Amino acid sequence: MKTDELVTMLATGAGAVESNALTRRFVIATGWGLLGAAALMALLLGVRHDLAQAVAHPMFWVKLTYVAALALAGFIAVSRLSRPGASLLVAAVALAVPVLLMWALAGAELTQANATERNALLYGQTWRSCPLLIAAMSVPAFFATLWAMTGLAPTRLRLAGAGAGLASGTIGAFVYSLHCTEMGAPFLGSWYLLGVLIPTAVGALLGPRLLRW
Amino acid sequence: MRANEQRLRDLLIQGLGGDAVAYHAFLKDLSRHLRAFLRRRLRSLPDEVEDLVQEALLAVHNQRHTYDSGQPLTAWVHAIAKYKLVDLMRRRASRDVLTDPLGDENDVFSTADGDAAEARRDLGKLLEQLPDRQRLPIIHVKLEGRSVAETAQITGMSTSAVKVGVHRGLKALSARIRGDK
Numbered sequence A: 001m002k003t004d005e006l007v008t009m010l011a012t013g014a015g016a017v018e019s020n021a022l023t024r025r026f027v028i029a030t031g032w033g034l035l036g037a038a039a040l041m042a043l044l045l046g047v048r049h050d051l052a053q054a055v056a057h058p059m060f061w062v063k064l065t066y067v068a069a070l071a072l073a074g075f076i077a078v079s080r081l082s083r084p085g086a087s088l089l090v091a092a093v094a095l096a097v098p099v100l101l102m103w104a105l106a107g108a109e110l111t112q113a114n115a116t117e118r119n120a121l122l123y124g125q126t127w128r129s130c131p132l133l134i135a136a137m138s139v140p141a142f143f144a145t146l147w148a149m150t151g152l153a154p155t156r157l158r159l160a161g162a163g164a165g166l167a168s169g170t171i172g173a174f175v176y177s178l179h180c181t182e183m184g185a186p187f188l189g190s191w192y193l194l195g196v197l198i199p200t201a202v203g204a205l206l207g208p209r210l211l212r213w
Numbered sequence B: 001m002r003a004n005e006q007r008l009r010d011l012l013i014q015g016l017g018g019d020a021v022a023y024h025a026f027l028k029d030l031s032r033h034l035r036a037f038l039r040r041r042l043r044s045l046p047d048e049v050e051d052l053v054q055e056a057l058l059a060v061h062n063q064r065h066t067y068d069s070g071q072p073l074t075a076w077v078h079a080i081a082k083y084k085l086v087d088l089m090r091r092r093a094s095r096d097v098l099t100d101p102l103g104d105e106n107d108v109f110s111t112a113d114g115d116a117a118e119a120r121r122d123l124g125k126l127l128e129q130l131p132d133r134q135r136l137p138i139i140h141v142k143l144e145g146r147s148v149a150e151t152a153q154i155t156g157m158s159t160s161a162v163k164v165g166v167h168r169g170l171k172a173l174s175a176r177i178r179g180d181k
Helices: A003-011 A021-044 A058-081 A089-112 A115-123 A130-137 A139-150 A157-176 A185-210 B005-016 B020-041 B046-062 B073-094 B123-128 B132-143 B148-155 B159-178
Strands: none
Touching (some): A003 B020, A003 B046, A021 A058, A021 A130, A021 A157, A058 A139, A058 A157, A058 A185, A089 A185, A115 A185, A130 A139, A130 A157, A130 A185, B005 B020, B005 B073, B020 B073, B046 B073, B046 B159, B123 B132, B123 B159, B132 B159, B148 B159
């Protein structure tokens, strides 16, 4: 087939293309990811027992905003990474802002605390299980996000895989935050982030293999 | 392409809106641009250029829903072309490359940037290997220019199956080029 014939073939009956197809795909993936994580949490962990009291605590809302902002950054990252040639600047800024703000808050909490309080702020009671549980909660979102990406056009596959892992990790963290009773900024700024980085690393490993097109 | 950016972008956006004439003009101009772009980067493999132009055109078409109208068209097209170029190099590296005349300076014989050479891989033959549910919709809709409804009548498929067949068939064609079925 000559190239001109191919051009004619591709153009014939091509029809209109839905303009927000990419966003719609990630909205669907995020929905399934949230649903999957919620189902896992209902089965394994349950919602935090003191939720009724916790909502009166400002730190509860800071924590929820933090994980929601991370999830938004993940969403922007996968959207950008799935468009050939799209700039990643906005995604990088969106990711850096909540992390740096949480670290600033952590710094302030740590400088005001004495030695024993510092340990409690950083390690809480659940530092061992938190990153692994966040990673576990992110599994449904991980597969959903990879599914969304395979219908799109990531060109930097390792980075795209990492982005898919990041996005699913933040969805896992968002749902997990409704179970977890930790409220220390140093805890949220470290163990939550580590939990998100586990699927990010797995995604970076698998990306070049799974996302080729 | 920089000078043409605005014009090509307008054509693509009209094409994405359903204007087949504009879309045809876009692809035709784009193939010329892709040929020049890839020929500069494949100096040692001039015989591969036209195959890669076709592969990149198919990729642009299959992934056209990832273009954001707020984004420079050049960046989008070049990212796709480079991705396919790197993919080609990876495929060649994993195959036996000893028999290829790497490094031969064939520039003397190469045609001007705008002219198409013969493609070595025949997409028509690859098309014949697709299963009927993809091959027939592509033949009737894309090659013979029939409507989806007409094609559904001829093949006995539902209209949505015809649309899915075209869509999946073109993706399968791209997968066969890469060598995975």
